[in-house]
Amino acid sequence: xxxxxxxxxxxxxxxxxxxxxxxxxxxTLKEAVARSIKERSLGDVDTKxxxxxxxxxxxxxxxxxxxxGGNREHVLPGNKEFVQGDTLPKPEAGGGEGGGREGSPDGExxxxxxxxxxxxxxxxxxxxxxxxxxxxxxxLKEAVALRTTRAGYSHSGSPSNLNLVRTMRNSLxxxxxxxxxxxxxxxALEAEIAATEDxxxxxxxxxxxxxxxxxxRYIAYIxxxxxxxxxxxxxxxxxxxxxxxxxxxxxxxxxxxxxxxAKRFFLLLxxxxxxxxxxxxIVFIRHTSQAKEVDEETFFRSQETGGTVVSTAxxxxxxxxxxxxxxEDWNIYAAQASDGDNxxxxxxxxxxxxxxxxxxxxxxxxxxxxxxxxxxxxxxSEANASALWRDYKAVADGHANFAMxxxxxxxxxxxxxxxxxxxxxxxx
Amino acid sequence: MSTAxxxxxxxxxxxxxxxxxxxxxxxxxxxIEEIAVGEMGLDPYPNQIEMISAEQMLDAYSSIxxxxxxxxxxxxxxxxxxxxxxxxxxxxxxxxxxINSNPCISYIMEENTMTMQALxxxxxxxxxxxxxxxxxxxxxxxxxxxxxxxxxxxxxxxxRCEEQHGIAAVERVLDGAHALMDQGVNRYxxxxxxxxxxxxxxxxxxxxxxxxxxxxxxxxxxxxxKPAATEQETDAAFHRLGLPEENLLYFIEKFSPRLQDWExxxxxxxxxxxxxxxxxxxxxxxxxxxxxYVHYRIMNRLYDLGRIGEGAMLEFLASHSNVVxxxxxxxxxxxxLNPYALGFEMMRDIERxxxxxxxxxxxxxxxIAGNGDVMGTLKTAxxxxxxxxxxxxxxxxxxxxxxRLFKLADRSEDPHYRVDAIHDExxxxxxxxxxxxxxxxxxxxxxxxxxxxxxxGNRRLDLTHRLNNxxxxxxxxxxxxxxxxxDLWGYDVLLxxxxxxxxxxxxxxxxxxx
Numbered sequence: 001x002x003x004x005x006x007x008x009x010x011x012x013x014x015x016x017x018x019x020x021x022x023x024x025x026x027x028t029l030k031e032a033v034a035r036s037i038k039e040r041s042l043g044d045v046d047t048k049x050x051x052x053x054x055x056x057x058x059x060x061x062x063x064x065x066x067x068x069g070g071n072r073e074h075v076l077p078g079n080k081e082f083v084q085g086d087t088l089p090k091p092e093a094g095g096g097e098g099g100g101r102e103g104s105p106d107g108e109x110x111x112x113x114x115x116x117x118x119x120x121x122x123x124x125x126x127x128x129x130x131x132x133x134x135x136x137x138x139x140l141k142e143a144v145a146l147r148t149t150r151a152g153y154s155h156s157g158s159p160s161n162l163n164l165v166r167t168m169r170n171s172l173x174x175x176x177x178x179x180x181x182x183x184x185x186x187x188a189l190e191a192e193i194a195a196t197e198d199x200x201x202x203x204x205x206x207x208x209x210x211x212x213x214x215x216x217r218y219i220a221y222i223x224x225x226x227x228x229x230x231x232x233x234x235x236x237x238x239x240x241x242x243x244x245x246x247x248x249x250x251x252x253x254x255x256x257x258x259x260x261x262a263k264r265f266f267l268l269l270x271x272x273x274x275x276x277x278x279x280x281x282i283v284f285i286r287h288t289s290q291a292k293e294v295d296e297e298t299f300f301r302s303q304e305t306g307g308t309v310v311s312t313a314x315x316x317x318x319x320x321x322x323x324x325x326x327x328e329d330w331n332i333y334a335a336q337a338s339d340g341d342n343x344x345x346x347x348x349x350x351x352x353x354x355x356x357x358x359x360x361x362x363x364x365x366x367x368x369x370x371x372x373x374x375x376x377x378x379x380x381s382e383a384n385a386s387a388l389w390r391d392y393k394a395v396a397d398g399h400a401n402f403a404m405x406x407x408x409x410x411x412x413x414x415x416x417x418x419x420x421x422x423x424x425x426x427x428x
Numbered sequence: 429m430s431t432a433x434x435x436x437x438x439x440x441x442x443x444x445x446x447x448x449x450x451x452x453x454x455x456x457x458x459x460i461e462e463i464a465v466g467e468m469g470l471d472p473y474p475n476q477i478e479m480i481s482a483e484q485m486l487d488a489y490s491s492i493x494x495x496x497x498x499x500x501x502x503x504x505x506x507x508x509x510x511x512x513x514x515x516x517x518x519x520x521x522x523x524x525x526x527i528n529s530n531p532c533i534s535y536i537m538e539e540n541t542m543t544m545q546a547l548x549x550x551x552x553x554x555x556x557x558x559x560x561x562x563x564x565x566x567x568x569x570x571x572x573x574x575x576x577x578x579x580x581x582x583x584x585x586x587x588r589c590e591e592q593h594g595i596a597a598v599e600r601v602l603d604g605a606h607a608l609m610d611q612g613v614n615r616y617x618x619x620x621x622x623x624x625x626x627x628x629x630x631x632x633x634x635x636x637x638x639x640x641x642x643x644x645x646x647x648x649x650x651x652x653x654k655p656a657a658t659e660q661e662t663d664a665a666f667h668r669l670g671l672p673e674e675n676l677l678y679f680i681e682k683f684s685p686r687l688q689d690w691e692x693x694x695x696x697x698x699x700x701x702x703x704x705x706x707x708x709x710x711x712x713x714x715x716x717x718x719x720x721y722v723h724y725r726i727m728n729r730l731y732d733l734g735r736i737g738e739g740a741m742l743e744f745l746a747s748h749s750n751v752v753x754x755x756x757x758x759x760x761x762x763x764x765l766n767p768y769a770l771g772f773e774m775m776r777d778i779e780r781x782x783x784x785x786x787x788x789x790x791x792x793x794x795x796i797a798g799n800g801d802v803m804g805t806l807k808t809a810x811x812x813x814x815x816x817x818x819x820x821x822x823x824x825x826x827x828x829x830x831x832r833l834f835k836l837a838d839r840s841e842d843p844h845y846r847v848d849a850i851h852d853e854x855x856x857x858x859x860x861x862x863x864x865x866x867x868x869x870x871x872x873x874x875x876x877x878x879x880x881x882x883x884x885g886n887r888r889l890d891l892t893h894r895l896n897n898x899x900x901x902x903x904x905x906x907x908x909x910x911x912x913x914x915d916l917w918g919y920d921v922l923l924x925x926x927x928x929x930x931x932x933x934x935x936x937x938x939x940x941x942x
Contacts, residue, residue: 001461002476002531003453006484007538013487014507020595021504060502061607061908063874063893063901070899072838075863077765078756079834079850087844088836 022121025058033122148232157229166228174226180219181212241279242331242363244270245317248299249338251288251308258370262337263300264413265368269335272417283320287313289343293320308341310388311349318357327361334358334365339372340386347391354392359399366420367392367404440734446541446743453477456546457553463729464554464722469803472557473532473572477549480535485521486511488535492705493525495533496579498586498697500602526552528560528708530572543740547747550726555719562811563714565707575704582697589690601691604912605677605698611876612677612702615869665883672877672892676913677702679878685887686918686940695916710814710869717771718810721779724748724772754831770831774818777827778806788825792856796822815867823863825856835862840898874901876923887919895927900934910938 022029082088153166189212193205246266248259273280284299285291288306291313313336321332342350359365369389389404396402405416442459443452457477464470480488490507491497513519523544527533534552536545560566571578590598605612673679677699681692708715727748731741754769755761778796781789782805785797796805809818828851835849835858849855849862865871880890891913893901906923914921918940925933 001457001474003450003457004476004478005450006478006480006535009480009484011481011483011487013484014490014504016499017490017501017504018507019504020499020501020599021508024501058501058505059905059908060505060603061905061912062610063876063906063909064610065872065874066900066902069840070895071840071897072899073848073862073865074836074838075765075833075859075866076757076836077754077831077833078758078762079832080756080758082834082847082850084847084850084852084855086847088847089844090838 021058022117029117033117147235149235151231151233153228154231155227155229157231161229161232163228163230167222167226170226170228171222174223175219175221178219179215180221181216186212186216241281241329242273242333243281243283243325244273245283245285245320245332245334246299247285247287247313247317247334247336247338249288249308249310249313249341250286250299250304251341252305253308253341254339254370255372258339258372259300261370261407261409261413262368265337265407265417266335268413268417269333269366273333283317285313285316285320287316291316307343308338309343309346310338311346311353314350314353314358318353318361321361332362334362336365336367337370338367338388340369340388342386342388342391344387347387350388351391351395354402355395355398359395359402362401365402367402368416369404369406371406371408441737442546442730442735443542443740444737446543448540448542448545452542453545453549456542457549459730459733459735460546460550460554460726463726464550464558467729468722468725469807470554470558470722471561472554473530473561475553475557476531476533477553478533478535479538481538482514482521485525485535485537486514488525489521493527493535494579495527496576496583498583499590500606501599502603502606524548524552526556527575528556528566528570528572528704529575530561532557532560532572541743543736543743544747546730546736546740547723547727547744550723551719554726555722556715558722559711559715559718559810562807563707563711563814564812565710565814569707570704578700582701585693585697589694593690598694600915601687601694602698604916605695607909607912608676608680608916609698609702610873612675612699613706614675614678614703662883666880669881671881672879674875674877675699676876676878676891680913680916683881684917687916707814710816710867713767713771713774713815713867714810714813714818715771716768717773717775718806720748720752720768720772721775721806756832773827773831774822775806777824778802778809778822780826781824786826792825793822816864816869819867820860820864823860825851828856828859833859833863835859871896889913889917889919889921891921891923893923893925895925895933898927898933900925903936907936907938910936911941914938914940 153163186209189205189209193202193209196202196205246269248254248262248266250259254262270280270282282296284294284296286294286299286304287308287310288304289309289312290306293316317334321327325332354365369386389406392402392404396404403420405420407413407416442456457475464472486507488495489510490503497503510519514521521537523537523540525535532553534549534557536548536552540548560572566572586598586602669679669683677695680687681695681699684692684695687695727736727741727744730736731738736744752766752769752772754766779802781793781797782799782802785793790797799805809822813821832851834847834851835855837846837848839846849858851859875894875896877892877894878889879892882888882890910921910923920940921938923936923938925935927933
């Protein structure tokens with residue numbers, strides 16, 4: 001007999017099978033995930049997701065007897081009162097006591113197969129085929145975010161970069177090779193001269209000492225050829241952090257449901273960015289006729305009245321970037337949601353700010369115009385779009401890192417998000 | 429010195445606390461082996477006991493308990509489901525899994541207490557193990573020596589195919605083959621093939637006979653005209669195909685016009701694994717009954733010998749009675765007859781009939797009543813029967829009364845169920861026969877056969893389902909399986925259902941995709 005301890009054997013033997021199952025159900029899962037994004041409360045988008053898969057997609061059919069029909073016999077335990085010849089009414093549905101489970105031999109009679117995706121799996125499916133828009137701007141950024149790194153040694157450089165060890169090693173090698181007299185050798189000679197009585201001997205020794213001294217003078221202790229400097233090379237530093245600006249119009253014209261739509265878009269963007277970057281900060285800027293940086297709660301919840309001047313938000317964003325987010329350390333993303341209303345004199349400032357100041361800073365700037373569902377019918381065509389939309393449109397045509405979409409209902413959010421960031425998106 | 433103390437010297441206890449260690453496991457195993465082999469005369473394979481964690485148990489579940497298995501999404505599905513049920517607390521995990529192999533591998537879980545480990549070792553490493561080694565179905569139908577090697581071959585082969593032909597292509601074949609697993613077994617052992625020497629002897633004898641009776645006159649006797657050539661050809665072809673054939677997987681593996689060699693090999697792997705598990709399906713009641721009876725005897729004996737304490741005995745009894753609990757038919761917990769309960773009761777009943785029979789037992793079970801040899805009788809039963817024949821042979825009236833079994837007839841044309849027989853003099857035989865039939869695979873599984881192939885025309889495969897008591901197939905599933913068959917076969921497939929007098933009840937057809 002053998003007792004073997006297998007507890008330390010690798011776990012997760014079923015991982016491959018699980019992955020295959022998920023791959024098989026991927027289409028279904030995608031639908032389910034997209035649906036869940038819409039249905040979930042906003043706070044917990046990022047948690048585990050329980051997904052229902054219609055059983056039909058993953059069934060393993062077998063030939064088996066139907067639970068109904070035909071003549072059957074059942075032997076059952078626990079007879080209490082029946083005698084031979086008794087009759088019992090058949091139940092309305094189902095196959096009867098003995099046959100109730102026959103229809104589902106694996107005990108999986110439920111219509112849907114439910115299981116929990118891990119956070120990773122969930123996000124993978126959610127962002128399948130999506131890619132961060134790292135367009136031409138990224139290359140530009142790489143030049144900015146540089147870091148010096150050690151890169152070997154050089155013959156020239158500033159004294160502060162002198163590499164002593166290397167220099168001394170070269171010096172030593174050269175001195176040995178050229179037979180530079182060593183200090184103890186000279187000291188010994190001098191001592192011998194002082195000690196000797198014999199004149200002839202002393203003259204001989206002094207001549208030798210002079211020769212050595214001359215040789216020492218000619219062969220420098222440290223020669224310029226010995227010098228070695230640490231060399232540094234600038235290397236581009238990968239930016240592992242991103243900041244996301246959420247700009248939203250909270251003036252009276254934005255209804256609660258429109259804000260809800262905007263929020264979903266921001267949430268998706270945040271989720272997406274946190275997948276790509278180690279650290280993602282969010283800055284919420286809301287504006288009416290003035291713009292203000294606020295916390296998340298205030299951003300989504302509180303209502304303000306007032307006019308609408310979009311450019312204030314853009315200016316605020318520019319200020320914050322300059323103040324807190326140096327370009328070499330941060331990837332900057334911005335998403336703006338608005339109903340498109342703007343103070344009529346403001347569009348000039350808006351487009352100028354956007355084109356000249358913000359777009360060069362941003363990795364990506366997405367503008368989502370939220371259209372109230374009730375007005376959707378009227379405003380669906382682009383010809384009826386808002387003034388802001390038309391202004392932005394002019395900017396978008398010239399810039400690949402600027403994208404704009406209109407959202408009409410909750411169901412639009414994910415597709416719009418998908419379009420904005422999809423791998424196959426053509427640079428405008 | 430009190431008598432109780434002299435009966436149970438504390439020093440003889442195998443273990444004192446619930447915690448197990450490899451040391452106590454070893455000691456307990458030895459004590460169990462002494463009883464199982466020494467006293468009960470069981471004949472198990474050598475044992476290998478493997479300690480695993482709960483996670484590993486979940487893993488093992490999903491691959492039908494086998495330590496090595498090829499990868500397939502359906503196992504992932506099973507895993508995902510089991511994991512969810514377990515995490516939510518709907519189900520516990522099995523205490524053990526035992527594999528019909530030589531040496532016999534039993535997995536036991538680290539969460540179990542020492543008493544549970546003892547119970548599990550007695551149950552699996554001796555009960556199931558003895559059954560695997562001695563029951564005729566396992567002996568004839570499975571190869572305990574080779575199964576683990578075969579499974580590693582299968583795993584390696586499947587993954588090599590995946591590399592070569594892509595996962596999708598492999599899954600396509602496996603999905604189809606899995607759907608036919610229930611129809612992929614040979615129900616009967618193969619006819620013994622004569623050895624080469626015998627064959628030669630027979631051929632010699634035949635030639636000698638021909639020579640001795642040769643008469644050239646026979647050549648001149650006019651014979652009947654031969655049947656039309658085509659008909660004869662078809663007959664010969666059908667003969668070569670071995671039609672009718674009830675092992676659908678075998679037929680597809682050998683004769684599918686579409687499948688390539690590696691695909692046939694995949695089908696073969698699935699078929700052989702189905703065949704390996706087939707005896708377990710036919711002996712659920714006996715197998716569990718045997719194992720439960722063995723652990724019950726051993727644990728009681730350990731207690732009598734003073735090797736386990738009273739606390740351990742109580743723990744054992746609590747878990748034992750959970751295992752053999754049989755709710756009544758009208759209980760909400762009822763989900764069919766519990767094979768552990770029925771099996772255990774039958775073993776205990778045989779024990780009773782053998783040692784202390786009543787007149788009734790002598791009348792109903794004259795072969796064994798009062799023969800006094802409990803283990804001999806049980807071992808014969810465990811070796812020579814499967815569930816249906818075992819019940820038909822050994823279910824005693826007393827047990828029918830104890831379980832209060834009754835038979836309910838459910839005829840499709842009647843608006844009512846009818847109680848056909850109960851636990852009385854008139855009913856015993858009928859209850860016993862009906863119960864045996866419930867476990868008869870010929871009765872339980874649909875009877876499907878390959879009955880024809882259109883060799884000259886469109887290569888359509890004809891399947892015939894002979895309805896048993898007019899019980900139909902689940903139509904939706906039948907259609908899905910049929911399209912899998914069509915995919916494996918590569919041409920159209922026809923399934924028609926015939927009832928007992930040969931009239932056609934339904935017809936389903938499927939074509940290969942694309």
